[in-house]
Amino acid sequence: MNYSQPILRTVNVTRYVTPLREGGSLPAIVEADDEFMYVLKFRGAGQGVKALIAELIGGEIARLLGLRVPEIVFMNLDSAFGRTEPDEEIQDLLRASEGLNLALHYLSGAxxxxxxxxxxxxxxxxxxxxxxxxxxxxxxxxxxxxxxxxxxxxWLIDHGxxxxxxxxxxxxxxxxxxxxxxxxxxxxxxxxxxxxxxxxxxxxxxxxxxxxxxxxxxxxxxxxxxxxxxxxxxxxxxxxxxxxxxxxxxxxxxxxxxxxxxxxx
Missing domain, CATH: 1.10.1070 (Phosphatidylinositol 3-kinase Catalytic Subunit; Chain A, Domain 5)
Structure with missing residues (x-):
């Protein structure tokens, strides 16, 4: 089995689409500057960056072993999103998550x-x-x-x-x-x-x-x-x-x- 050093792309959030109100972490579907849609996992959510670390390690080990996992990317979240969001709960989450977060490619229609x-x-x-x-x-x-x-x-998702x-x-x-x-x-x-x-x-x-x-x-x-x-x-x-x-x-x-x-x- 050929192996190459894993590399994660870094993209920037350009549009907050909708929250996924499942579980306590409140991930969201967003659009990035590469024009793809992603499920964004927030560093400001309940388990913080530790959930993102688990997601990263678990997902990339699964991929290495040949299991299907959506592409994982680093995702930058600008402070502007927290200022314009009308929902107070989501606004607080966005403000707490400014900077580098983690996201998975959105599997539309799954x-x-x-x-x-x-x-x-x-x-x-x-x-x-x-x-x-x-x-x-x-x-x-x-x-x-x-x-x-x-x-x-x-496909395997959510190893947080x-x-x-x-x-x-x-x-x-x-x-x-x-x-x-x-x-x-x-x-x-x-x-x-x-x-x-x-x-x-x-x-x-x-x-x-x-x-x-x-x-x-x-x-x-x-x-x-x-x-x-x-x-x-x-x-x-x-x-x-x-x-x-x-x-x-x-x-x-x-x-x-x-x-x-x-x-x-």
């Missing part, structure tokens, strides 16, 4: 994945479950699948709830070695019968160099605020170490997922 309507094959289901166990992604349940069907293909350890960084080295018990609620777990194959395939792709190349994308300004680390470089390295440790101990979360699946079927 429909929400419904496990009762669309069957996912065992290989793809196992790959997605493995990814979410690696990332500690608690947000891929039947209630909120965070997957879309677009042009008859399955991943890597939840980083909201406190408490005992994070040990957390990297723990099973992901929330996998029991994963919407694709019943179909994930090939977890061992997914583990072998993805461990061959996701090495330390590639993990480092992805975490290197995190902007310094997202790492220098509420941080337990002395520098952005040290903070970035902690993310890499967490992922490398988790990858080296993947049999722990694979066995947990297999055990949870047996309990379901």
């Amino acid at each position: 429909i929400t994945f419904d496990a009762l309507v669309t069957t996912v094959d065992a290989t793809l289901a196992s790959q997605i479950v493995w990814l979410d166990c690696l990332l500690n992604n608690v947000d891929r349940t039947p209630r909120n699948t965070n997957m879309l069907i677009w042009h008859k293909e399955l 709830a991943s890597l939840y350890f980083h909201h406190s960084w408490h005992n994070w080295v040990e957390q990297a070695k723990r099973p992901f018990v929330q996998v029991k609620d994963h919407v694709l777990l019943p179909q994930a019968s090939e977890l061992d194959k997914a583990d072998a395939a993805f461990r061959a792709i996701l090495n330390a160099e590639r993990i480092s190349s992805i975490v290197s994308l995190i902007p310094d300004e997202w790492l220098l605020g509420d941080s337990p680390f002395e520098s952005a470089s040290e903070h970035r390295q902690a993310y890499a170490q967490f992922l490398e440790t988790r990858l080296a101990n993947s049999e722990i979360f694979v066995k947990e997922a297999q055990h949870a699946r047996k309990a379901l079927i």
Whole structure:
């Protein structure tokens, strides 16, 4: 599998189109200066830049592993948008999000994945479950699948709830070695019968160099605020170490997922 250093484009918001009133983060559909539409994730939302970091790392790891993820871009938000928005809640969010945010290409016409309507094959289901166990992604349940069907293909969106350890960084080295018990609620777990194959395939792709190349994308300004680390470089390295440790101990979360699946079927 050929690999090239990931590069994220930076665009500027030119038009605020409409809020997406789903969940607590209030993302929005916006238009950028490249004339494309995006779903903008705001740094001023509830979980702040940590949700953007999780979105960036989770999305780019998924892409590296060959899963479908909309293009992720950095997006600048000018202060003018906060001054002209009539809705006070959105106005406050825009003002708190001035500067560099994150956005995903808007998949126009996509429909929400419904496990009762669309069957996912065992290989793809196992790959997605493995990814979410690696990332500690608690947000891929039947209630909120965070997957879309677009042009008859399955696309993954919204990894902002991943890597939840980083909201406190408490005992994070040990957390990297723990099973992901929330996998029991994963919407694709019943179909994930090939977890061992997914583990072998993805461990061959996701090495330390590639993990480092992805975490290197995190902007310094997202790492220098509420941080337990002395520098952005040290903070970035902690993310890499967490992922490398988790990858080296993947049999722990694979066995947990297999055990949870047996309990379901």
